[in-house]
Amino acid sequence: MNASDRTPADLLRSxxxxxxxxxxxxxxxxxxxxxxELSVATFANWVAKTANLLxxxxxxxxxxxxxLLLPAHWQSAVWLLACSSVGVVADVQGDPASADLVVSxxxxxxRARACxxxxxxxxxxxxxxxxxxxxxxxxxxxxxxxxxxxxxxxYAPVDPAAPALAVGGEGMTAEQLVARAREDATALGLGPGSxxxxxxxxxxWEGLSAGLFAPLAAGGSVVLCRHLDQLGExxxxxxxxxxxxxxxxx
Numbered sequence: 001m002n003a004s005d006r007t008p009a010d011l012l013r014s015x016x017x018x019x020x021x022x023x024x025x026x027x028x029x030x031x032x033x034x035x036x037e038l039s040v041a042t043f044a045n046w047v048a049k050t051a052n053l054l055x056x057x058x059x060x061x062x063x064x065x066x067x068l069l070l071p072a073h074w075q076s077a078v079w080l081l082a083c084s085s086v087g088v089v090a091d092v093q094g095d096p097a098s099a100d101l102v103v104s105x106x107x108x109x110x111r112a113r114a115c116x117x118x119x120x121x122x123x124x125x126x127x128x129x130x131x132x133x134x135x136x137x138x139x140x141x142x143x144x145x146x147x148x149x150x151x152x153x154x155y156a157p158v159d160p161a162a163p164a165l166a167v168g169g170e171g172m173t174a175e176q177l178v179a180r181a182r183e184d185a186t187a188l189g190l191g192p193g194s195x196x197x198x199x200x201x202x203x204x205w206e207g208l209s210a211g212l213f214a215p216l217a218a219g220g221s222v223v224l225c226r227h228l229d230q231l232g233e234x235x236x237x238x239x240x241x242x243x244x245x246x247x248x249x250x
Contacts, residue, residue: 006160007174008084011216015040023221027074031227034126036074049148050082058118062087067099069108072202072226075122077212079103087158092167093203109135167205181213189247194220198249199228210249
């Protein structure tokens with residue numbers, strides 16, 4: 001990746017320029033049997049659409065705080081990069097009552113209603129499916145995002161020195177996030193072409209880093225596994241072989 005990259009959105013742009021067809025995020029849910037693989041180009045397209053939704057329909061501005069109440073999931077990774085693209089602070093599992101807007105999965109809707117700003121709900125169904133019945137007071141992400149533009153340009157340049165992420169009571173700027181992701185990539189032994197399998201949750205920096213930021217910073221890819229404890233040792237070994245895993249963080 002480019003040494004000049006200072007935000008997660010920069011890292012994604014560099015990945016897109018280098019090899020748009022390679023896998024970036026492969027997601028498994030071992031409770032449902034779901035598997036989704038997104039190339040760099042497909043992932044970047046989802047990020048662009050989500051950033052357009054965030055900046056346009058939801059009127060989010062740089063510095064706004066978004067409570068991200070989502071588990072480890074490929075759509076959560078999309079939202080993290082969309083926030084970076086706009087300059088919105090992704091407050092992972094943050095307090096909705098003090099946030100400017102909230103993005104919630106199906107299991108945290110009651111908590112998310114404390115937000116007085118815009119609310120978006122994700123069904124987290126296979127293939128990005130919508131809710132059978134939209135939750136009252138929320139925009140259904142799967143309904144709103146398909147019609148958004150495939151290219152994104154922020155209204156204002158994103159400041160790498162501005163706050164970008166809050167998780168586990170710790171905050172960091174975009175450039176601090178990128179620096180830590182690069183350090184973690186080195187510690188995990190990642191490099192260009194690496195494939196990291198992780199079952200870590202998205203409620204800690206270690207989970208976010210292994211599950212997205214470190215592989216992205218290294219020019220590698222991630223196999224993100226939810227409910228990995230339901231797979232078993234034999235299943236894990238078979239997955240590592242079939243996915244050509246080079247590194248693990250489980």
